[in-house]
Amino acid sequence: MTPPDAKAPIAPEDEVVRICSELIRIDSSNYGDGSGPGERAAAEYVLGELAEVGLEAELFESEPGRSTVVLRLEGADPARPGLAVHGHLDVVPANAADWQVDPFGAEQRDGCIWGRGAVDMKDMDAMMLAAIRHFARTGTKPARDTTVVFFADEEAGGVHGSHWLVDHHPEVFDGVTEAISEVGGFSVTLPTPSGPRRAYLLQTAEKGLAWLRLRAHGRAGHGSVPNDANAVVRLAEALARIAAHAWPREYVASVRGLLDGVSELTGIPYGADEPSDLLATLGGARGFVQGTLRNTVNATMLEAGYKHNVIPQSATAAIDCRFLPGHQEELLDTVRELAGEFVEVETVHLDVALEAPWDGDLVESMKQALLRADPEAAVLPYCLSGGTDNKALSLLGITGYGFAPLRLPGDLDFVGMFHGVDERVPVDGLRLGTQVLTDFLRTC
Known part of the structure; x- marks a missing residue:
C-alpha cells in the first residue's frame, strides 16, 4: 500500500503538453542557408529536462549552434538488437503575419496547441521526453537498448544533423537495427458500412x-x-x-497495402483509374497519400x-x-x-527512398500499442510523400518506420499542418499518443 504522504509519479501524458508548449516557444527556425537561430537553445532545453531526472545526454555540434542531443538507455533485455527513437529540433520558418496566433506562442485554443512545430515535430519530441522522464522517475527500462536522438537540420536535409552524425559518429548507433520517428501512427476516420471507424497509418515507406x-x-x-x-x-x-509531364502512376507495396486496406474497410473498390473515391475517404491524410501514387516534381x-x-x-x-522506391x-x-x-x-x-517490411516484431509491437489504446481501430501501412531522418540511418543498415502516434479528429486537415499556416496539435491526441509511445517503448 502506498503511504498517504507519498507522491505518485507524474504520468507522462500529464506533462507532455507543458513540454510541447515550451519547445514550441523556442524559435529553432531552419532557413536552409545557415541564417536561422540554430537548434542550440532547443537542445539545451532537452538536456535540462533530462538532467532534471538524473539522465546525462551528449551534445554534438556539426557547426556552432547546429546541435544534436543523444541519450542511451539500457534495455530490459540488452541481448536484443537496439532501437533508435529520433526526432528533430528544427522547424521551418513561419511568417507571423499569416497566422491567427503567434507562431512561437504555443497558445491553447479550440482544444489544440498552436505553433510552429506543433506536428512537425515538437509534439513527438515532447512525447519522447515525457516517456523518458517517466522511465527515469520510476526506474523503468525500455524493452531493449534504446538510443534516443534529437537531431538538428532535418528541415534542410540533415546535412548538419542526421547525415553529419552518421558520417562522423556512427558509433552512436552501434547495435541499433531498427528506428522509429515522425509522420506515422496518426489516425484517419473512415466511412464504413457500419459507421465511422478510425484507422491508424504506420509509415513503412517514404519517397526519395x-x-x-x-x-x-x-x-x-x-x-x-x-x-x-x-x-x-x-x-x-x-x-x-x-x-x-504526366508521371506514370504506380502502386508500390506500401501504397497498395494502404489502398487495399481502406477499400476493404469502406467497401469502395478501386481499379485501373485514379482512386479518387477511395482517396476522398482519407480526410486530412489525403495529400500525403496522393503524393505517393507517382513521382512528383x-x-x-x-x-x-x-x-x-x-x-x-x-x-x-x-x-x-520526390521519387518512389526504385525510381x-x-x-x-x-x-x-x-x-x-x-x-x-x-x-x-x-x-x-525507403521501404520497410509490414511484418516482424517491431511492427507488431506498434500495432498492439495502438490497439491497446484504441481497440476498435484498424492499423494500416502507408508511404510518406515527404522524407525523414530515417534516410540517413538507413546508410548504417537501420530499418526505419514512422511512429509518432496521434489520435486526430476526423475533420482536421493534418497534411495542411505540415509547413503550413496555423499549425496545431490536438491536446487529447497528444496525451493519448504519449500513452501509446510509452507503452510501446516498454513492450517492444
Missing part, C-alpha cells in the same frame, strides 16, 4: 528526395533588342515541359536578372523532386531530358 537546380544559359543583351537565346525564356520553357524558387532593361546571360530555378534514376533521367539542351541540371541534395 532530389533537390535540383536548373540553370538556363543564353545570350545577354539589351531589353529592347530581339533575342532568340533568352535564358529566362529557356528556363520558363523547361519548367513548363517538366510541369506538363514541383518548382519552388526562381532567380534571374538584375535590371529591367538587361536580358541576363543565365537564369535558375529550384525544383523539389530514382528514372526521375533524374526524365528531368534532364525535359530540361533540354540549353538547361543544365545540378543536384543540390539527393536522398534515398
Whole structure:
C-alpha cells in the first residue's frame, strides 16, 4: 500500500503538453542557408529536462549552434538488437503575419496547441521526453537498448544533423537495427458500412528526395533588342515541359497495402483509374497519400536578372523532386531530358527512398500499442510523400518506420499542418499518443 504522504509519479501524458508548449516557444527556425537561430537553445532545453531526472545526454555540434542531443538507455533485455527513437529540433520558418496566433506562442485554443512545430515535430519530441522522464522517475527500462536522438537540420536535409552524425559518429548507433520517428501512427476516420471507424497509418515507406537546380544559359543583351537565346525564356520553357509531364502512376507495396486496406474497410473498390473515391475517404491524410501514387516534381524558387532593361546571360530555378522506391534514376533521367539542351541540371541534395517490411516484431509491437489504446481501430501501412531522418540511418543498415502516434479528429486537415499556416496539435491526441509511445517503448 502506498503511504498517504507519498507522491505518485507524474504520468507522462500529464506533462507532455507543458513540454510541447515550451519547445514550441523556442524559435529553432531552419532557413536552409545557415541564417536561422540554430537548434542550440532547443537542445539545451532537452538536456535540462533530462538532467532534471538524473539522465546525462551528449551534445554534438556539426557547426556552432547546429546541435544534436543523444541519450542511451539500457534495455530490459540488452541481448536484443537496439532501437533508435529520433526526432528533430528544427522547424521551418513561419511568417507571423499569416497566422491567427503567434507562431512561437504555443497558445491553447479550440482544444489544440498552436505553433510552429506543433506536428512537425515538437509534439513527438515532447512525447519522447515525457516517456523518458517517466522511465527515469520510476526506474523503468525500455524493452531493449534504446538510443534516443534529437537531431538538428532535418528541415534542410540533415546535412548538419542526421547525415553529419552518421558520417562522423556512427558509433552512436552501434547495435541499433531498427528506428522509429515522425509522420506515422496518426489516425484517419473512415466511412464504413457500419459507421465511422478510425484507422491508424504506420509509415513503412517514404519517397526519395532530389533537390535540383536548373540553370538556363543564353545570350545577354539589351531589353529592347530581339533575342532568340533568352535564358529566362529557356528556363520558363523547361519548367513548363517538366510541369506538363504526366508521371506514370504506380502502386508500390506500401501504397497498395494502404489502398487495399481502406477499400476493404469502406467497401469502395478501386481499379485501373485514379482512386479518387477511395482517396476522398482519407480526410486530412489525403495529400500525403496522393503524393505517393507517382513521382512528383514541383518548382519552388526562381532567380534571374538584375535590371529591367538587361536580358541576363543565365537564369535558375529550384525544383523539389520526390521519387518512389526504385525510381530514382528514372526521375533524374526524365528531368534532364525535359530540361533540354540549353538547361543544365545540378543536384543540390539527393536522398534515398525507403521501404520497410509490414511484418516482424517491431511492427507488431506498434500495432498492439495502438490497439491497446484504441481497440476498435484498424492499423494500416502507408508511404510518406515527404522524407525523414530515417534516410540517413538507413546508410548504417537501420530499418526505419514512422511512429509518432496521434489520435486526430476526423475533420482536421493534418497534411495542411505540415509547413503550413496555423499549425496545431490536438491536446487529447497528444496525451493519448504519449500513452501509446510509452507503452510501446516498454513492450517492444
